[in-house]
Amino acid sequence: MSTTTLPLFPLHCVLFPGGRLDLRLFEPRYLDMLSRCMREGSGFGVCLIKEGREAGAPALPYDVGTVVEISDWQAGEDGVLAITVLGHRRFRILSRQVERDRLLRAEVALLEETPAAPVPPPLLTALRDLWENAFPAGDTTDSDWPAHDATLLLARLADWTPLDAAQKQYLLQLNDPMVRLERLVGMWRARQDDGGV
The missing domain is CATH 2.30.130.40 (LON domain-like)
Structure with missing residues (x-):
């Protein structure tokens, strides 16, 4: 470091x-x-x-x-x-x-970053399902979903998701990009369960 x-x-x-x-x-x-x-x-x-x-x-x-x-x-x-x-x-x-x-x-x-790693299919499916539930008419392309790089995908989703700044800061502080995406799924599901986007 x-x-x-x-x-x-x-x-x-x-x-x-x-x-x-x-x-x-x-x-x-x-x-x-x-x-x-x-x-x-x-x-x-x-x-x-x-x-x-x-x-x-x-x-x-x-x-x-x-x-x-x-x-x-x-x-x-x-x-x-x-x-x-x-x-x-x-x-x-x-x-x-x-x-x-x-x-x-x-x-x-x-801080050291994990080299670009593809997002596992089950995690990618969960993220896409959340996206489609939040934005049913959402117009995205495959380039909007860089599944080959968990860090880049998190950056894209963080811009689009309705998480507050404290939640995003929590994700930024995590070292593993896959863990960041998994926690993003949990936070986003909780928000949707509470009636949010």
Whole structure:
């Protein structure tokens, strides 16, 4: 397990490795962070907020988050920068500090990911059944269901399922992608049993 230092962007959402997220940056600390990341060809960390808000004083994040890479950006005339980031790998915060510009920076341990593994047919069937029950008119293609890679499938489903941020954070903290998918099935079934999607 290797360690590195990352600037952090605490948010009210969870991003998984393989997932995609669109962000709008307007605070000087995050605009400066993005400028440094682009200049250095580096990424930053996205983590769910445990306490606090996205804007203003630095928020307290959960300890496990996702390293992201910037895949696209566009500057608006209003000074807002729209970016798209892709989740790369998970990390665990070892220590953190608030810099002078109120940017949160952390020393993190990069967590090992299980190599891409196909989703077992019974688990894939359970996930498809839940999907069809929740979205009967859902229009998906096989490319939406990357059955060859449990980590990528979880990232796709996490974007679509109605789980709350705390449930998604719980899944992110699990090390085994198959266990993550199995727990997702359990959470989703419980939600449907309670009358939810």
